[in-house]
Amino acid sequence: MPVNVVMPQMGESIAEGTIVKWFKNEGEPVKKDEPLLEISTDKVDAEVPAPASGVLAKIHYGPGATVPVETVIAEIAAEGEAVAATPQPAAAPEATPAAVPKAQAEAPAPAPPAEEPFARELTPAPAAPEGEVFPAAAPVPAEPEASEAALLRRRSSPLVRRIAAEHGIDLAQVPGTGLHGRVTKEDILSYIEKQKAKPAAPPAPPAAAPTPAPAPAAPRPAPTVPAAPTFAGEEYREPMSIMRQRIAEHMVASRRTSAHVQTVFEVDVSHIVRLREKYKDEWERQYGVKLTYTPFFLEAAIDALKAFPVLNASIDGNDIVYHRHINLGVAVALPHGLIVPVIKHAEELSLLGLQRALTDLATRARNKQLKPEEVQGSTFSVTNPGPYGNLFGLPIINQPNVAILSIGNIQRRPVVIRDAMGREGIGISDVVYLALSFDHRLIDGAVADQFMAHIKAFIQEGRFSLA
Incomplete structure (x- = not known):
C-alpha cells in the first residue's frame, strides 16, 4: 500500500508550508529518512525526510505550492505498485499541482554557503587574529x-x-x-x-628562498547580497522569498509594536582578546571547537540579565511577564535572509557550552536543519554587524523581546590609560562599541544604561569563567 508524504506540522503555530524544491523526481527510488524535499514556513526552512523506502510514485504539489499541514503532497509506493488518484482537499490555498522539472530533481544538494559572519557563531572578526568571521569553506x-x-x-x-x-x-x-x-x-x-596521528613525512632539505613579502591583511567577509540582475528593460522584478516576506512582516510589526530607543557603550575588550589567544589552540585540540569572541559577550550579557531581569521579560497586554530562564536568540546571516536560532537555558551553560551551542546552531542554520522550536521562545537577542567593519548597529527588537544587543567591530584604538598612581597616558587597546535597542514602554533609559554598564564592567574586569 502506498505511503503518503504529508506537509509536516513544523510547530504549534504553523498552519501551512511552501514547497521550495523536490530532491527526487517521480519514478525515482527513495530511501527512508533521506532528504526528499525542502519546505519553507514562517518560522524556518527545513528538509523533509522520506517516511518510507520505495519509489516516488506521485508528486501532487510542485515547487512554489503552499499547502496546509497534514495535506498529502506525494506518495511513495513499492516497486511496480499502482497508485490510485488521491482527491485533493478543497481548502488548499495556493496549492496548485505542478510537475517537478527533471533538471531540478537531478540537481545535487548545494554545497554549504560561504560562512557568513553570524552563520559562523556571531564572531566579531577583522580586528582579531585568524579573522573571526569564519572564512568561506x-x-x-x-x-x-x-x-x-x-x-x-x-x-x-x-x-x-x-x-x-x-x-x-x-x-x-x-x-x-x-x-x-x-x-x-x-x-x-x-x-x-x-x-x-600518523607520523609526518621527514621534511625536505631547506632551499634558498627569496625574502617573503609581508602577509596581506585578512580579507573582510563578502556581504550577503543577491546576484546582480540581468536587465531586459528599465527595471527587473522578482518575487520575495517566503523568508524575506516573513522578515519584512516581523520588522514592520516590531517597529509598530515597540517604542525603540538605543544606547551605545564603548568597551575595552583587551581581556577577551588575551583570553582567546591563550585558550584557542587548547580548546580546538581538547574539545574540537574553535573558540570565538562571541561566547564572552554572551556570558557578560547573561550575568547582566540576572542582575536586571526586566530586560529578560516581555509584555502581554498590561502585564509584565518575567521569564525564569534566559533563552538567547542569536542572529545568523544566511545567503537568502536572516534567522534567529535560540540557545535555551543559556544561564546554565559554561563558556564552553555557549561556544558549542553557537557552533551547532549556526551550522544547522546554514544546512537548513533547525527545528521550529529552535527558533522560538527567545527572551533576549544578540546580533553582530561587526564583521563588516562598522562601528555599531542599531537593530530592531526581536519580538516579543524587549531588548537586543548589537556587537560592533573590534578595533585597536588609542585610549587614555590611568595607572595605579592615577597618572594618565595614551595607550593602545582593543575596543568595541556595544549598542542596546530597548523597548521604552517597559525599560527606562537609566535601567538600560545600568544594564550596559554591568556588561562593560564584567568584560573589562575579566570575570569570565575560564580566566
Whole structure:
C-alpha cells in the first residue's frame, strides 16, 4: 500500500508550508529518512525526510505550492505498485499541482554557503587574529560518475562535506558507518584524528628562498547580497522569498509594536582578546571547537540579565511577564535572509557550552536543519554587524523581546590609560562599541544604561569563567 508524504506540522503555530524544491523526481527510488524535499514556513526552512523506502510514485504539489499541514503532497509506493488518484482537499490555498522539472530533481544538494559572519557563531572578526568571521569553506568538487555503491557511500550531510572540504579530504576515502555506507559526522572526525596521528613525512632539505613579502591583511567577509540582475528593460522584478516576506512582516510589526530607543557603550575588550589567544589552540585540540569572541559577550550579557531581569521579560497586554530562564536568540546571516536560532537555558551553560551551542546552531542554520522550536521562545537577542567593519548597529527588537544587543567591530584604538598612581597616558587597546535597542514602554533609559554598564564592567574586569 502506498505511503503518503504529508506537509509536516513544523510547530504549534504553523498552519501551512511552501514547497521550495523536490530532491527526487517521480519514478525515482527513495530511501527512508533521506532528504526528499525542502519546505519553507514562517518560522524556518527545513528538509523533509522520506517516511518510507520505495519509489516516488506521485508528486501532487510542485515547487512554489503552499499547502496546509497534514495535506498529502506525494506518495511513495513499492516497486511496480499502482497508485490510485488521491482527491485533493478543497481548502488548499495556493496549492496548485505542478510537475517537478527533471533538471531540478537531478540537481545535487548545494554545497554549504560561504560562512557568513553570524552563520559562523556571531564572531566579531577583522580586528582579531585568524579573522573571526569564519572564512568561506572551499566548495566540495563535483564527483565523477561512479557505481551506485560508491555514490551511496559518498552520500553525506552538508556539515560532513564542509568538514571534508576544510581538511582537504576525499570522502570516498572515508569509511562510512551510516545507512548504506553514509559518512556521518563521527566518521569524518574519527578519520581526521587518525590522519593527525600518523607520523609526518621527514621534511625536505631547506632551499634558498627569496625574502617573503609581508602577509596581506585578512580579507573582510563578502556581504550577503543577491546576484546582480540581468536587465531586459528599465527595471527587473522578482518575487520575495517566503523568508524575506516573513522578515519584512516581523520588522514592520516590531517597529509598530515597540517604542525603540538605543544606547551605545564603548568597551575595552583587551581581556577577551588575551583570553582567546591563550585558550584557542587548547580548546580546538581538547574539545574540537574553535573558540570565538562571541561566547564572552554572551556570558557578560547573561550575568547582566540576572542582575536586571526586566530586560529578560516581555509584555502581554498590561502585564509584565518575567521569564525564569534566559533563552538567547542569536542572529545568523544566511545567503537568502536572516534567522534567529535560540540557545535555551543559556544561564546554565559554561563558556564552553555557549561556544558549542553557537557552533551547532549556526551550522544547522546554514544546512537548513533547525527545528521550529529552535527558533522560538527567545527572551533576549544578540546580533553582530561587526564583521563588516562598522562601528555599531542599531537593530530592531526581536519580538516579543524587549531588548537586543548589537556587537560592533573590534578595533585597536588609542585610549587614555590611568595607572595605579592615577597618572594618565595614551595607550593602545582593543575596543568595541556595544549598542542596546530597548523597548521604552517597559525599560527606562537609566535601567538600560545600568544594564550596559554591568556588561562593560564584567568584560573589562575579566570575570569570565575560564580566566
